[in-house]
Amino acid sequence: MAVEIPTDFSTGWVQKVMADGKQVAEVAKEYIRSINRQVVVIYPMGADGRADLTKGLTSTGASVVWDLDANTATVGEEGNALSTVYVADGNIISSYSGETTAATLQPDVITDNRGLFDRNTYKIVKIGTQYWMAENLRATCFRDGSSIASISSGENAAWKANTTGAYLASTDYDWLQVAGYMYNGYCVTSEKGIAPEGWEVPSTEQLTKLRTAGGLAAANFKASDFGMWSEGMTGNNITGFDAVATGTYANGDITGLYSDTYFWGSTVSTSWLRVEGLSTLRVNGTAKNVAVSGPDDCHAYTFGHSIRCVRK
Structure with missing residues (x-):
């Protein structure tokens, strides 16, 4: 599932990624204190129907792993800016070689x-x-x-x-x-x-x-x-x-x-x-x-x- 990363968040800081009427991921423009700036992060949906905050990926290819108890995030090394990411097997990945369909976005x-x-x-x-x-x-x-x-x-x-x-x-x-x-x-x-x-x-x-x-x-x-x-x-x-x-x-x-x-x-x-x-x-x-x-x-x-x- 291909997700085009939005640049306009005027309709909401959190966007749902939808496919066939089901939410498969979430895009959030959020502040992360450990890096002291705002970033765009894409999270896959977990089995509980909520975003899996331990599997985030930023629009620059850095991993984002939240410690849910400590309320802190570990952010990985950045790479090149991404315009599209992919939802595959419950993960967000930066590249995909197989056939894919485009997801849609709607404000949460x-x-x-x-x-x-x-x-x-x-x-x-x-x-x-x-x-x-x-x-x-x-x-x-x-x-x-x-x-x-x-x-x-x-x-x-x-x-x-x-x-x-x-x-x-x-x-x-x-x-x-x-x-x-x-x-x-x-x-x-x-x-x-x-x-x-x-x-x-x-x-x-x-x-x-x-x-x-x-x-x-x-x-x-x-x-x-x-x-x-x-x-x-x-x-x-x-x-x-x-x-x-x-x-x-x-x-x-x-x-x-x-x-x-x-x-x-x-x-x-x-x-x-x-x-x-x-x-x-x-x-x-x-x-x-x-x-x-x-x-x-x-x-x-x-x-x-x-x-x-x-x-x-």
Whole structure:
């Protein structure tokens, strides 16, 4: 099976390689910390229906072998640039002398349909051995189809009183498409489910794994497009995480717009102020590194933060 290596990843950082209606391989444009750069890697599909991350081959002919427990990759010696690779006997090879047919590519995305009208599609990015949403959640319904309460920024009393899950209403459609909604912590803990099917809000352990695989530096995670961060704060987005400076919502105000953003985690703990809350991942415009909150630094459920989910 011949696979033409793509050069355009505008439709998604992860592409499915399809043959006769079946996925036979995966192409990922990903950041690998051990070589500190972004590369295109092709992985065959394993017997479990997932990409076999121990059998990767880059577009320059280097082997990529991931240690799934350590979340680290060993990258072999590079050769010449490849335009085509081949899937044969569960492996990715750089040349093949027999007859072959051409595979097709399609973006690996999340199709998230909830209720009657809540329809969203999200790009996916591979960082280390994890797969993440490359966009902020935009859902207005829980996974079971029931509505999430929509509360405007001026309705602080209603926001603080909500314990069933709410998102901060937005009338700026264009900004919503890149920034998503900000949700209170009760959306994360709701049994109705906030994550798309097959995905979950990350635990502290999963957030820490992301931070490490992404090289720690905030610049690696921040969106590089104009208007996503204040001047001088834009990142290189080498991980493809594409974090947008949405700010955070608390006490009736959005603070840190264009200079800061938080993402909810799912780990419940109690802060040093004895307030129960959830873990977070913070990407700040002036901080050197991204930060994962510790047990004493959890955020109360009444904060409004963005949500990114990780594949189960």
